[in-house]
Amino acid sequence: AGLVKLQRWARVVNARAKVTEARKQREKEALQQLSAGVIQSAFRCHNARLEHRYGLRQSENSKLQQQQRGASLRIQCAVRCHFSRQRFSEVEAASTRASREQIRK
Numbered sequence: 001a002g003l004v005k006l007q008r009w010a011r012v013v014n015a016r017a018k019v020t021e022a023r024k025q026r027e028k029e030a031l032q033q034l035s036a037g038v039i040q041s042a043f044r045c046h047n048a049r050l051e052h053r054y055g056l057r058q059s060e061n062s063k064l065q066q067q068q069r070g071a072s073l074r075i076q077c078a079v080r081c082h083f084s085r086q087r088f089s090e091v092e093a094a095s096t097r098a099s100r101e102q103i104r105k
Contacts, residue, residue, distance in 0.1 A: 027098065035091045041084040048077045 052074060 031091065031095060031098070034087070035095075038084055038088045038091055041080060042088070045077055045080045045084055048080070052077065
């Protein structure tokens with residue numbers, strides 16, 4: 001009877017470990033995906049800034065259009081930068097939390 005109980009307990013522990021491991025893996029993948037998105041949006045924002053500042057992609061005859069779009073582009077870029085920085089700090093906080101939990105265990 002003791003052996004049966006021990007085997008049952010071992011099965012439960014193994015199942016729990018598998019579930020926990022799968023959850024950790026999912027969280028890790030989600031974190032990687034999120035940080036990749038943050039980096040991409042920061043890169044897009046940087047490119048938009050450069051495009052606005054140096055007028056990349058614009059020919060000489062579209063300078064007027066560029067000036068008109070400049071203000072809205074600046075606003076969009078500021079908003080995007082703000083949110084990408086915010087998301088980046090959230091991701092950093094989440095990864096810090098995750099590593100702290102790893103250290104605890």
